Amino acid sequence: xxxxxxxxxxxxxxxxxxxxxxxxxxxxxxxxxxxxxxxxxxxxxxxxxxxxxxxxxxxxxxxxxxxxxxxxxxxxxxxxxxxxxxxxxxxxxxxxxxxxxxxxxxxxxxx
Amino acid sequence: xxxxxxxxxxxxxxxxxxxxxxxxxxxxxxxxxxxxxxxxxxxxxxxxxxxxxxxxxxxxxxxxxxxxxxxxxxxxxxxxxxxxxxxxxxxxxxxxxxxxxxxxxxxxxxxxxxxxx
Numbered sequence: 001x002x003x004x005x006x007x008x009x010x011x012x013x014x015x016x017x018x019x020x021x022x023x024x025x026x027x028x029x030x031x032x033x034x035x036x037x038x039x040x041x042x043x044x045x046x047x048x049x050x051x052x053x054x055x056x057x058x059x060x061x062x063x064x065x066x067x068x069x070x071x072x073x074x075x076x077x078x079x080x081x082x083x084x085x086x087x088x089x090x091x092x093x094x095x096x097x098x099x100x101x102x103x104x105x106x107x108x109x110x111x
Numbered sequence: 112x113x114x115x116x117x118x119x120x121x122x123x124x125x126x127x128x129x130x131x132x133x134x135x136x137x138x139x140x141x142x143x144x145x146x147x148x149x150x151x152x153x154x155x156x157x158x159x160x161x162x163x164x165x166x167x168x169x170x171x172x173x174x175x176x177x178x179x180x181x182x183x184x185x186x187x188x189x190x191x192x193x194x195x196x197x198x199x200x201x202x203x204x205x206x207x208x209x210x211x212x213x214x215x216x217x218x219x220x221x222x223x224x225x226x227x228x
Contacts, residue, residue: 031215042204042219043155087154097143097208097215101155 002026004102006088011108012078020073020105022088030091032064032071033099038084046073046086075107083109114138115207117220124195125228131191132223134205140185141207145217146178149202161188161205195227 004024012018022032031050035043047055049064049071061074075082085104092100114137124130134144142163147155159180160168167180177199179191188207192199202224206217 033215033217035217042221043206043217044219045216048216085152091215097217098145098157098160099206099215099217100157101147103154104152106152 002090002092002100004088004090004100006086006102006105008103009106009108011110013110014078014080016078017074017076018078018107020075020086020088020107022071022073022102024069024071024088024090024102026090026092026100028092028094029066029069030094032062033089033091034060034062034073035087035089035101036084037087037104043087078109080109080111083107115205115218115220117205117223119223120221121224121226123226123228126196127194129191129193130195130225131189132203132205132225134188134190134207134220136186136207136218139207139209141188141209142185144182144188144205144207146180146188146190147204147206149204149222151202155204158190161190163188192225195225197227200225200227 006022033048034046037043047062054063059076064071085106087104088102089099116135118133144161146158149155158173161180161182163182169175182188204222205220
């Protein structure tokens with residue numbers, strides 16, 4: 001089977017740093033992605049890790065350790081607009097781009 | 112960036128009727144599109160993979176005859192919810208990826224919120 005575990009909720013204040021962890025157990029693995037979704041909206045792509053290590057994109061960074069089946073999304077300099085749900089997602093196969101999503105972490109950013 | 116358009120955004124229908132949702136890739140060709148279903152404050156559940164020119168591949172537990180998928184061209188996939196019932200009420204989202212690129216980034220449509228009365 002396929003499972004991705006991430007915390008259900010995280011609360012932080014503006015300007016802070018928050019880390020959202022994700023552990024996965026999938027039949028195969030060909031990359032971990034992160035998506036952001038605001039209430040009522042469509043998910044948007046944030047980052048992708050195909051290999052171990054850290055990927056940085058502006059205020060967002062994502063990390064992967066394939067040996068630990070673990071990754072995280074790091075959000076720095078939090079802003080109110082970052083309040084949203086964040087999903088980790090795994091491509092279990094190299095071809096086809098089929099993607100399985102975690103349950104999502106709701107991030108609440110307080111003033 | 113790539114754009115995927117979904118229509119309609121909202122639809123309300125009576126029990127027993129069928130509803131068609133369209134998903135279009137506007138600036139790229141998509142041989143494969145994916146249909147997801149999402150309940151409020153929950154994850155995206157993959158329903159099926161839509162394959163251009165061939166049958167869709169359904170995930171375990173998804174009724175093929177209930178959720179008809181057609182991928183007639185490289186830019187259009189449709190999902191038809193047949194004989195809809197209130198339990199089919201949900202947010203349906205389609206997605207597609209570019210053929211080029213290695214990240215597998217999915218581009219999502221705006222979603223279609225279905226309410227069955």
